[in-house]
Amino acid sequence: MINDQWCPKCGCKHHGEGSLSKYIDSLLDKDGNCTFNPEQLCIYCDLPVGNLSMGGPLVCPSCDCGHHRDGRRWTLQDAMLKYDHARRAMAEHGIS
Numbered sequence: 001m002i003n004d005q006w007c008p009k010c011g012c013k014h015h016g017e018g019s020l021s022k023y024i025d026s027l028l029d030k031d032g033n034c035t036f037n038p039e040q041l042c043i044y045c046d047l048p049v050g051n052l053s054m055g056g057p058l059v060c061p062s063c064d065c066g067h068h069r070d071g072r073r074w075t076l077q078d079a080m081l082k083y084d085h086a087r088r089a090m091a092e093h094g095i096s
């Protein structure tokens with residue numbers, strides 16, 4: 001993908017930019033097509049991720065920032081429950 005084009009699937013502008021894009025390029029299949037799925041359920045809240053976040057394609061932007069979708073911040077108890085849920089979800093996806 002050329003640097004001045006936005007990816008229509010993930011919204012990223014950095015596919016193919018070398019070492020800075022190793023994470024982003026991991027979303028590409030062998031033909032160079034982006035495999036990001038906005039309907040993938042977040043490993044923390046079980047809602048569709050919607051957009052790519054710094055936490056990766058399995059984490060919604062809200063959970064990546066420690067917030068509920070309504071904007072409230074997670075409490076410590078919320079975080080502990082969400083982290084436990086995420087560990088189980090990651091195991092289901094085969095991620096260690």
